[in-house]
Each structure stands twice: as C-alpha cells, then as structure tokens.
Amino acid sequence: MEQIVIGSDHAGFAMKEFLKAELDRLGITHRDVGVYSDERSDYPLYAAKVARAISVGEFERGIVICGTGIGASITANRFRKIRAALCVTEEMARLSRLHNNANVLVLGGRITPFDKALKILNIWLNTGFEGGRHATRTHMIEELTA
Secondary structure (H helix, E strand, C coil), X not given: CCEXXXXXXXXXXXXXXXXXXXXXXXXXXXXXXXXXXXXXXXXXXXXXXHHHHHHCCCXXXXXEEECCCHHHHXXXXXXXXXXXXXXXXHHHHHHHHHCCCCCEEEEECCCCCHXXXXXXXXXXXXXXXXXXXXXXXXXXXXXXXX
C-alpha cells in the first residue's frame, strides 16, 4: 500500500489536517512532517522535508501546502527526483500525473477551497502515469543539471 508524506506551513495547516482526514478515510497511511499548529512558520523547511523524503526513496509521493503553493513548489523542485506540481484545477491534477508523473502535489491553502482541494487530491491519487513519450520527457528533466 502506498504511503504519503505530507507537510505544510502555517497557511496550509488547516488544509493539511483536512486532507489527512481524507487520506485516513481512504486507508492511505501518511507521515506528517509538520507544521503542527497555525503559528507562523517558514514553508521552505516543510517543503524540503517532504521533498527530501521522496528524493532519498523513503516515500514515493507527497503533498505540500503553503499559502499560494508557489513557494512550496519552488522549494520542492530544487531536489533531485522531484516533480512537484502546483495544481489549482482537477485537470491540472490529472495531467500532472498522466503526463508529468508528478510525485509531489502542491496546493495553496489560502487560494484553493477545501472542497476543490479534495477533488484535486482524489484525482491526483487515482491517476496513473501514461509513460511513452512522457517518460522520455520526464527522463530528460531528470538528466538536467544546473
């Protein structure tokens, strides 16, 4: 059974707790790497915890939430083997998995309504990677270095 690593800053804390309840309902085990309250915090710390856990092979997929999702996306994508996708629509969630094999779902806790986040999460969890020409492209991305 798949396990998910999940983290947020203070702006994503409420959404993180909401999505953890959905993961529980679906029977998906998860590890919460913080934050554990809505006290001010810094998103790079928690996005990095999620990305690092996937980058080293401890988890296959993760979820990160900050205020807009932008900072968490930028942070997570600094790590090798990470394909973090900020999804604000269900179609973006579907295509992030189908075409990009996104292994980190990023959400904006202040910009995405909880009901929309729930739909996005379920599509992201249940969409597989198409492979083919998309596998060639994800491999090309993996080979890039600065």
